[in-house]
Amino acid sequence: MSEQPVVDIPADIAPPSKPALTFSAATRHWLPALILFLAIVVLWEAAVRTFSISSFIIPAPTKIVQALVAQWGALMQATAVTAGEILFGFLVSVAVGVALALVIVRFDWLGRALYPLVVLFQNVPKVALAPIFILWFGYGLVPKIGLILVIAFFPVTLSMLAGMQSVDNSLLALMNSVGAGPTEILLRIRVPHSLPSLMAGTKIAATLSVIGAIVGEFAGASDGLGYTIQFASTQLDTAQVFAALLLVSILGIAFYYAAEVLERAVVPWAPRFNQD
Template sequence: MAKLREKLLELVPAIVLFLAIMAIWQAAVSWGEIKPYLLPSPRSVLDAMLDTSIDWWGHIWATGLAIVGAFLLAAASGVLLGTMIAWSPVLSRALMPFLVFLNTLPKVAIAPLFLIWVGYGILPNILMGALIGFFPVVINTAVGLSQIDHDMIDLGRVFSAPKWKVFAKIRIPNAYPYILSALKVTATSAVVGAIVGEFVASQTGLGYVIVTSQSSMNTALAFAALIYISIIGLLLFAAVGLMSRYLAPWAEGTDA
């Protein structure tokens, strides 16, 4: 109970700030005579979020699936490539220039190519999210696997441990904090990528809702979709945080 109370107290500043922003927002709309299509009131946004004429659950499901798929693909490919770079200097010299080149490409310009290559649907949105989010995982994985206390490596050599065993027992646990830190960045990047994919071409999803709301100047609907997108991103970020507490409690400052 003491820990729960402590956690709840930690949320008080964020809750107070949120309520203050809502109050200022409502006051600005009510007394500032701001047009609803420029800035809707919090009440109108809430009404839009609860509007049963809109298939919110279908849109949330489509976007959530794209975001989670993008995150998992970025995490898996990033860890694999980062491990390959740390394992072999030859692979590092071969892969790094290509990965840097890929990361510098304008991602929005690549989205139409995904439509040509894989067609319409959720897959191009997943690929877009993964493309935006995988690079930090690659770099942090490679750094985490490489920057390790040499005494630990020497200890493995003293016991004649093969390279793969040193990798599995020493290098990979050492890389956990680096990888998990990158996954927190990727959790937000996957959201951006998936929504960009929905902006380009999609018949469902929260990004599609935002695009269609522009034609009717329904700003409250766009705000409602943005809030749902933020909730999905926050849930994914929180899931990575929980995973960090389990895999690397020493890095999170928590007890195992």
């Protein structure tokens, strides 16, 4: 048997390797946002001092930092509570959103009946549901997760539906011609094709989960950042309110970028916004 010749692939047609994220690339990625944030903080501090604005109305950034340091332990405990609610609620929202999308696409008659109800339910004011959930489920974790669910599942369902329904009709016709059934087409064609859209929807759901957790804590809670904001407001401690809001914002950023890291791992080929 003769040995097969080895063919060298020219460098100009070889697939390009994915560049590693270097320190300079990471700096370019975050530097504009950091500069803008620092400029806003400096202007904020200068405006409060120049116009002698009372800290009761708008505290200076230095006052917010002082409140953050003074209440560090309590704020970290509240942050941990809220982060747990966000995580559980987000996971439940993604699971329910994916399940609804699969049911709507797989069972045509049920999808035609279910989809309008999903859209109708999305128009219900979620703040009005918070007291009802407290009445039904008490003041524990369940009403917070329920409120996160009703707020965050819709973008997951809608994004996955858009991805599954955008499959090329010629590909569907080809699968039908080889005898593939609806379930096989769903699992082998529609679901993989919908992954980029689904991951985009999970990033939206991650930020909405933060809002749902805070609204749920406003309605009834004994701990968490929402409870801290509400309690500090009754004590007229505006600096602590802003400190808690800062931690809420950090949680939102953290969960958003965690979803983006998951997107890069699951669908590395998907197009995304590139700041470089």
